Amino acid sequence: MQKKERTLLLVLLIGILLAGSVYLYGGQDDLQAAQGVVLDQEPAQQPAQAAGKIKVHVKGAVNSPGVYQLPAGSRVIDAIEAAGGSKAGAQLDEINLAQALTDGGQVSVPDQPAEGKQAADQQSAAQAGKINLNTATLDQLDTLPGIGTIRAQAILDHRQSHGRFFQVDDLKQVSGLSAKLIDGLRDKVYVE
Structure with missing residues (x-):
């Protein structure tokens, strides 16, 4: 009986190993899918920033204030031009026109001070x-x-x-x- 018990134990052990490996490797795809990782598929569409675009809020002394989508690497002057240019009396010397923009940033163009105007x-x-x-x-x-x-x-x-x-x-x-x-x-x- 000892030989029968060993064989049974060996079959049981191989079964456990097979079940464990199926669980481990088969369940890995399910775990990765739950975490948002998908293997062997094309990457999902990335936000506008990865596509070389940024969005910037332009306000103040510009002709058309609002949110504008610009190419990545744009500068403050590009955002002002996208907003229709600056209004008469805009204090452009108060801001850095060459400053690089970031996604979600804001450009505020100051107007002539109220008392000066x-x-x-x-x-x-x-x-x-x-x-x-x-x-x-x-x-x-x-x-x-x-x-x-x-x-x-x-x-x-x-x-x-x-x-x-x-x-x-x-x-x-x-x-x-x-x-x-x-x-x-x-x-x-x-x-x-």
Whole structure:
């Protein structure tokens, strides 16, 4: 009986080894499939970044803010151009236009500061239709009320000999101009 028991034990051992190897190697594919690893198949479609594309959010002083898909390796300037370019007053010198972009990044183009923009708007509105004392010609100065050709020439002579005007009140230094006449010119002239 000992020989029968050995044979039975040997058959049982070979059966266990076969079952174990089937479980081990046959179950390996199931385990890898559960972990997302697939053997002997083409790779799944990768996200846009692997395909050489990135997505970037562009906001601020651009003509068409939004999310844009760009080629990998793009720079900040490329993102701004994709967003329709920068608006007037955009402070491009405040950002690094050559900086490389990354997928999921953001480009924020700063606008002119509110107080600076407001001051510039007020200045251009205030100067509309006015004459700049530092660039005005004899004919332009002659059109001002109470000036005439002689006083216009005096303003030009003063500007040539003393340099530019820094404020409208500097007209007080010009011979022949009264304080009352200068006050009447304040809404018609400016200094820049």
